[in-house]
Amino acid sequence: MSVIQVQLDADVERLVDAQVAASGRSRDAVIAAALRRGLGGGRLRAILDGGRITAVNEDEATRIASDEVVAARAGLRTK
Numbered sequence: 001m002s003v004i005q006v007q008l009d010a011d012v013e014r015l016v017d018a019q020v021a022a023s024g025r026s027r028d029a030v031i032a033a034a035l036r037r038g039l040g041g042g043r044l045r046a047i048l049d050g051g052r053i054t055a056v057n058e059d060e061a062t063r064i065a066s067d068e069v070v071a072a073r074a075g076l077r078t079k
Contacts, residue, residue: 006031015074022070023063033067 008016019030056064 018074019067019070023066034071037067037071 016027016030016034019025019034020027023030025033
């Protein structure tokens, strides 16, 4: 794993912190998940694109859905 320093503007930092609070995950985890989604590497994208994921348990499905709702709401607030 690499350590990469990034600068976030205040709006993006607030969005990250809101998702941290809503999900209970770390900033690192929230930012990594957002980058994966944005770069096309998210599990939900793979599922929607017909990717071959062998199993998604109920907890994982709930987490994926929650992440997507938070991201969608954040996107609505920035438009």
